[in-house]
Amino acid sequence: MSAAVKRSVTITLDGSNKSASLPLLSGTIGPDVFDIRKLYADLGVFTFDPGYGQTASCDSKITFIDGDEGVLLYRGYPIEQLAEKSRFLEVCYLLLNGDLPTKEEFGKFEKGVMRHNMLHEQLRSFYNGFRRDAHPMAVMCSVVGALSAFYHDNLDVWDEGARRIAAFRLIAKMPTIAAWAYKYSVGQPFVYPRNELTYSANFLYMFHAVPTEEYKFNPVLAKAMDLILILHADHEQNASTSTVRLAGSTGANPFACIAAGIASLWGPAHGGANEAVLKMLADIGTTANIKPFLDDVKAKDNSTKLMGFGHRVYKNYDPRAKLIQKACHDVLNELGIKDDPLLDLAMELEQIALSDPYFIERKLYPNVDFYSGIILKAMGFPTNMFTALFAVARTVGWVSQWKEMMEDPQQRIGRPRQIYTGSPRRDYVPMTERT
Numbered sequence: 001m002s003a004a005v006k007r008s009v010t011i012t013l014d015g016s017n018k019s020a021s022l023p024l025l026s027g028t029i030g031p032d033v034f035d036i037r038k039l040y041a042d043l044g045v046f047t048f049d050p051g052y053g054q055t056a057s058c059d060s061k062i063t064f065i066d067g068d069e070g071v072l073l074y075r076g077y078p079i080e081q082l083a084e085k086s087r088f089l090e091v092c093y094l095l096l097n098g099d100l101p102t103k104e105e106f107g108k109f110e111k112g113v114m115r116h117n118m119l120h121e122q123l124r125s126f127y128n129g130f131r132r133d134a135h136p137m138a139v140m141c142s143v144v145g146a147l148s149a150f151y152h153d154n155l156d157v158w159d160e161g162a163r164r165i166a167a168f169r170l171i172a173k174m175p176t177i178a179a180w181a182y183k184y185s186v187g188q189p190f191v192y193p194r195n196e197l198t199y200s201a202n203f204l205y206m207f208h209a210v211p212t213e214e215y216k217f218n219p220v221l222a223k224a225m226d227l228i229l230i231l232h233a234d235h236e237q238n239a240s241t242s243t244v245r246l247a248g249s250t251g252a253n254p255f256a257c258i259a260a261g262i263a264s265l266w267g268p269a270h271g272g273a274n275e276a277v278l279k280m281l282a283d284i285g286t287t288a289n290i291k292p293f294l295d296d297v298k299a300k301d302n303s304t305k306l307m308g309f310g311h312r313v314y315k316n317y318d319p320r321a322k323l324i325q326k327a328c329h330d331v332l333n334e335l336g337i338k339d340d341p342l343l344d345l346a347m348e349l350e351q352i353a354l355s356d357p358y359f360i361e362r363k364l365y366p367n368v369d370f371y372s373g374i375i376l377k378a379m380g381f382p383t384n385m386f387t388a389l390f391a392v393a394r395t396v397g398w399v400s401q402w403k404e405m406m407e408d409p410q411q412r413i414g415r416p417r418q419i420y421t422g423s424p425r426r427d428y429v430p431m432t433e434r435t
Contacts, residue, residue, distance in 0.1 A: 009034040013043050029064060046417050056237075058245065058408070062095060062400055063236045070316035074234060075099070083323045088229040088393075089113060089199050092171055095234055095400040116172035117193040117202070119180070120150040127184045136388040137266045139181040145259035147173070155253045157406055166254040167399045174395045175199070178388045179206035200225040203392065208380060220334040221379055224327045228375070231320040231368060232390055234397025236313075240264040240271065244398045245405050246414040254402060261398045262391050271387040271394075274373035277308040278342070278383045286341070287348045298358050308370030309353060310363070320368040328375040337378055346374050 006026040012019040020042035023035045033056045040046045049055045064073040072079040075094050082091055086100075093101045093109045101109060126146060130139055148155060151169060154162040180190050183206075191206045201222040209215035235241070243264040247257040265271035284293050296304040311318050337343060350366055353359050376386055405411050 006032055011039070011043065013045065018043050027059065030066065048419055052237075052242070052416075057242065057414075058237070058405065060237070060401070060404060061098065062404060063234045063397070065236050065313055067311070067313040067315050070314055070319050072235075072319050079231065079319055080323065083227055083230055086230065087198070088226045088233070091230050091233055092396040095396055096167060096403065112168050113172045113199070114193075114195045116168045117176055117195070119173055119176050123150060124190065127180060127190075130184065132185055132187065134185070136178065136181040136185065136385050137262065137391070139184070140177055140388055140391060141259050141262050141266070143177050143181070144170075144174075144255055144262060146255075148253045148255040151255070155255075157248075157251055157253060163254070163403055163406060167403060170254065170258055170399050171396050174392045175203035176206060178385070178392050179203060181388060182207055182382075182385055198222065198226070200229060204379075218334070220330060224331050224375060224379070227324065227327050228372060228389070229393040231324060232372075232393035234394070234400065238270065239267070240394065241398060241401050244402050248402045248405055249411065249414040254399065257402055258395060258398050261394070265391055265394065266387060271390040273307065273367075273369040274376070274390070275383050275386045277346075277370050277373040278377060278386075280305075280307040281342050281345050281349070284345060284349070287345055290345070290349055290352055294352065294356065294358075306353065306359075306364065308373065309359065309366055311367045314367065315363055317363075317365045318367040321366050321371060324368055324371040324375065325366070328371045328378075331375050331378050335378055340378075343374060343378060346370075 004026050005023045007024040009022045009024050010019055011022065020039055022039065024032050025035055026032050036047055047055070062075060064076075065071065074082060074091065075098055077094070077100075082094075086094075089110050090101065090106060092113070093106060123143065123146070126143065127139070130142070147169070154165045156162045176193055183190050189211055191209045191211075193202050193206055195202075197205060197217075201217055204222060204225055205215055205217070237245075240261040244257045244261040247260040248254075252260075268276050284290060293304070294306070296302045297306045332338075332343065350370070354365070359365075373383075373386060376389060377383070381389065
């Protein structure tokens with residue numbers, strides 16, 4: 001374990017003479033944690049933490065979050081600096097390898113990713129097995145899981161070279177998989193990737209281009225897409241990342257692990273939050289309904305929720321929201337969008353909520369999901385593709401976390417405990433004797 005032993009915590013079990021001295025561990029930054037692995041052996045009890053909100057499941061060198069201060073670091077670098085100065089593939093290299101690449105290292109890495117961005121041609125037929133109206137996330141779960149059947153030459157998770165090739169394949173192919181899921185849903189021809197384009201520009205090209213006319217590249221939109229991907233690349237041990245690690249702890253192949261992560265991300269409380277923002281705005285309808293809607297949100301006996309505000313981790317302003325807010329307005333200005341009712345409604349809701357003491361006192365600031373939904377709609381993405389785009393960005397984080405776990409000598413299969421609250425032991429009664 002890379003965390004240093006700092007002090008110890010002594011726990012005494014009431015009503016007995018049993019006590020346990022547990023090591024207090026200290027990471028590079030962040031709160032100390034005490035190691036409970038010997039708690040059951042010493043005291044015969046274990047901890048109860050629904051949702052694992054107060055439990056560190058691993059140690060990691062990849063991402064750090066300080067929710068109280070609104071801090072997000074990738075490998076020690078502030079997200080603000082990376083968003084301003086870096087490219088998405090450079091961030092991918094950083095997350096995977098621990099340091100920013102030299103020019104030569106980046107060139108090799110970029111080439112390594114781009115040479116893997118095509119899909120096996122037989123996967124075209126695989127898409128035909130889906131209904132046209134299938135949700136893109138259902139398609140992505142299936143296709144990513146199926147990659148292990150098409151690329152089974154490097155599935156030895158204990159081999160460093162195989163892990164590297166799997167990382168290239170997943171990062172490279174995910175935009176193609178997502179773009180083809182959209183093209184299939186609308187009945188348009190699949191568009192093949194072009195290696196002379198940047199990662200983000202290539203994704204926009206595969207998503208929006210049609211063979212009947214020349215595709216016009218917009219550098220503002222490509223830059224905004226790159227920013228969206230960077231901001232969503234990793235976010236510590238969230239639900240989908242924990243799912244990837246848990247699946248990976250069994251020795252499952254990386255394609256299966258990432259497919260499990262996609263399934264977890266699909267939930268509306270996780271990756272579907274930006275889609276929920278657009279649905280909320282549609283339900284509000286007009287700016288005249290904003291005040292009654294917010295009154296419902298503030299009512300104690302009402303279940304109405306303000307989607308896109310507040311965060312499970314950030315108790316301050318989401319640092320990603322500040323960055324994507326500017327990009328959102330840049331995109332709206334670039335596209336000349338000034339009279340879209342839904343976008344106007346979002347901007348008005350943002351201003352009212354930011355000035356309302358109720359939300360200010362509770363630190364319910366707009367989060368990244370609020371702005372990402374708006375910007376993606378403005379860029380021409382249907383709402384059912386929002387979570388799929390999230391999966392494209394988060395793939396590098398999942399792969400980095402999986403790779404780190406597989407290289408950890410103390411890695412073991414995940415096996416949470418429980419408090420059993422069912423019936424005590426009882427004996428079987430024949431059906432003829434039951435009353």
